[in-house]
Amino acid sequence: MPKKRFAPNSNRRNDEKRSKEHNNSNVEPPVLIDDMKSCNIAKLFKESYSDKTETCKGCINFSHQPFFHAVINNFVQNVEFLQQLQEELSELTFTEKNNDLYKFYQSKEDLKVVDLPYINALRSLIYKDLKEWITDITGIELVDTVDLSCAKYQYTDTLLCHDDELDDRRIAFIYYLVPEKWTKEDGGALDLFNVNENGQPDATVKSILPVRNNFAFFEVNAVSYHQVAEVLTEDKTRLSISGWFHGPPVERPEPYVESPVTLHPSRSVDENTFYDWINPAYLDPVTQSEIQEKFEDDSEIELTDFLLPEKYEELKTAIQETNLEWKRKGPANKRKYSALDLNSAPEILKTCLDFLQSDALFLVLSNITGLKLHELASCSDSDGETSENNQNNGEEKIPCCHSEVRKWNHGNYTLIRDTDCTTADFELDSLLHICCEGWSEEYGGFTSYIAKGEDEELLSVYPTENSLSLVYRDKGTLKFVKYLNHKVTQMPTKGFYDILSVYRE
Template identity: 55%
Template sequence: MSSKRKSAKPEADVKSKKSKNKSKCHIDVNKIFDDEQALQRIRNFVVFQERRKNSDNYDTGVVQACKSPFFHCVLSKLVQNENFVESLMDEVLDLNFVEKNNDLYKFHQSTEDLKTTKLPYISALREVIYNDVREWIMKVTGIELTTQVDMSCAMYRYTDVLSCHDDELDDRRVAFIYYLVPPSWKEDDGGRLQMFSLDENGEPKEIVKNLIPVQNSFVFFEVTPASFHQVEEILTEDKTRLSISGWFHGPRVDRPPPYVETLPAPCLPISIEEDEFYSWINPQYLDTVTQASIKETFVEESQIELSNFLQENKYEELVSLLSSIDKSKWSNKGPPNKRNYLVVDQSEVPDHVRKCLNFIQSDAMFVLLSSLTGLKLHELAEVSDSEGDEEENQKQRGDTPCCHCEVRKWQHGSYTLVHDTDTETKLCALDAVLYIGCEDWQPEYGGTTSYIAKGEDEELLSVCPSPNSLALVYRDTETLKFVKHINARVKDTQHQGFMDITCVYYE
């Protein structure tokens, strides 16, 4: 656990760019903006729902419009003169960038305000987007847009990613991306704009459309409760996915209330034989002096890591059996705007794994965790200092301490996100995660669990997977958590992922 430039260009290049910037730059935009007949045909398709050969697609070669999974449109060439595009890329690459990194994304964003910059090529593009493009989109979609336009530059490099989201915020109405990627960009490089279908609850279900970035192409889509999309992780170390993106704003529209998940069914403490309990736990954690020391640390810091928690033979068998579970028995846990990892049905796990789950949910474990943390997790435990939190929990959940467990598998692409409808964060709880099969795991792979305060970006705590360790963290209602996206670096490791058994205990 832990509490939480770019290279210089040759002088000749800099001089040439400076002299270039002093000259007047000329931009030739796509002739589609002046083609009234093409505009009417696209408008008929988009606004008046005219179907073409029973297809949801409209493609002229210059413009591709599609209604599924939500309305989006691709203009193959926004700018006609290639020299302008090359100079624009040079100008953008000379900007200063800062890393943006949280639960949802990891990439670099320009620090310069593109709304006010006087750099010639960016200014010329901005005028086109603010005027020609905005007016054309209004005519095509029938959406009234204000003059407010957000615009920034994003740079995605190896392992950078933007996870599933819908872009809905305030009065955003249309999102756009203008690509400045190398001409050689291909599917294997990653970085595709991926669009999701919806499930019966209006949540994202699965990726049904992929758009490969193409230099000088301009993509836009309507921001709606259905516009779930993501930027696929960058899988190449040799190329940079550069883009200028943002939102057009307009009158707010009514949105349906978001779907709220119910908490998993709670499990009451399980009775197991005393000898069975002792056969699993490392004897050092039964020592009263050790327990007192752990409790002192936990009360002070609200977290602790218990290394070598299980007896070695039990742990090794657990690793072996969980690793050998057939792939078909692991199912994806979503929806992807909240989480993406694998779980196994607890009724189908090997007997040894089932016994471990019984041990973790046992009456004796509730008593032990009470002794280690000072929380009121069992009637035999002393009254804790968190009595106020305990009473509030009981009002919302019930009078008896309980828990719920999952057996999870983490691999490339796995993550969890912070979200507004998370019912679990409405209750104070003790998070307990037993890490399995994560030998030599490095934080740079992702997979660390981060805790943050509501409304804040700075980490309060970061928990990195460590084999046979039990991470205990007390979480109040003002604390959020997420598991960082596991990136492509893990594919070169021995295990290419790890497993854990997570259990959330309620007083």
């Protein structure tokens, strides 16, 4: 039964209103610092902006590398105001925001409408005087639409590489309310990226350390790639107010499209080599039938103890050799991990890849998934449809695959845009995890699958020793590897390895 709600006493309501008005009237509103009021300094920064030159005058710093950004030191002069503002912010309700791109806490209340005296005063300064000053300096006709929110970043929280481009955002800003003694070792810096020849983020070239009462802002454009580095301190909170000024949209270049990965047909391997690797339990017809039944219901399965123990131990030893060459995989707005240069791979690793791409394993995978990955695979009632799907201009498609040996350490991840170049209607993902003893879900590094356009997770694949995880997905299913945070350094190996193989019918 719903609770009854009574109208508040009108006298009490009027008392509260008068009290709030009294509180607001007692707040000394913050004003722009003197350096921002000076006509001479304003002229200097207008020239700096138009000429794209580095300029530092008083409390204001302008920079144009890798893209235009500025920092205003000691933004609010009144120390008591700053303390009262932080108290109001601490009373807000914060909810966790967590997906492939970020993990942090954001105020549930919208700072654009929350009615508290010190937040109101700061909002008024940002919405009016600051907006007009930025418009005057940059010439960008900022409109009245301003986004404003409060965020808390705590230990292991981060916001990965992105460019902020959305609709008519023109200027992004962050006002820092961190503790006085925030150091580089605490993390949480605003990292700025340069771009490569394709306009994609290449490397961090500048880091802006959070400093209490500093106000940072930058121009949002096609190359304004940045991130909030992971917070590494366990006893401090990175508190900030951030948002965007909006204005006339600017023309954007066509997004860069990566070339799809090349897949290859299965290869022949010696029969003895194949049997040297695979757990014979997965060759049993009854076991294969049971696995197929479950896989057809769930579209995913984990095959434990997939490799024979002695081979798996050899593989673990070889993959940790120090003379292997690992290549950094980017760009940072899509992925960050290391992939093995196969030219440096020891023979045992090459043989393992031969096994995973072998004609015999294609047949085993066909038998345990019901997919048409091999001409000798038994046909089910639905194979007529599969056969039609495998036709391409009247020609039968050839089953094929691609494998990659990957190393995962602190700071590695992939984002859901990592699958933008997928062209097949359906694919079978195969993940073989290696050296993941001591791994915990709180470290990150698990692979999440979500439906395109949805936030709800469909399933997660967790690193498990000597297990082969199979996931059948369509174009509408996206995947990402969750950011490996600082806690992963607690593992004996400081991370883990895997071999991702993708199969197509």
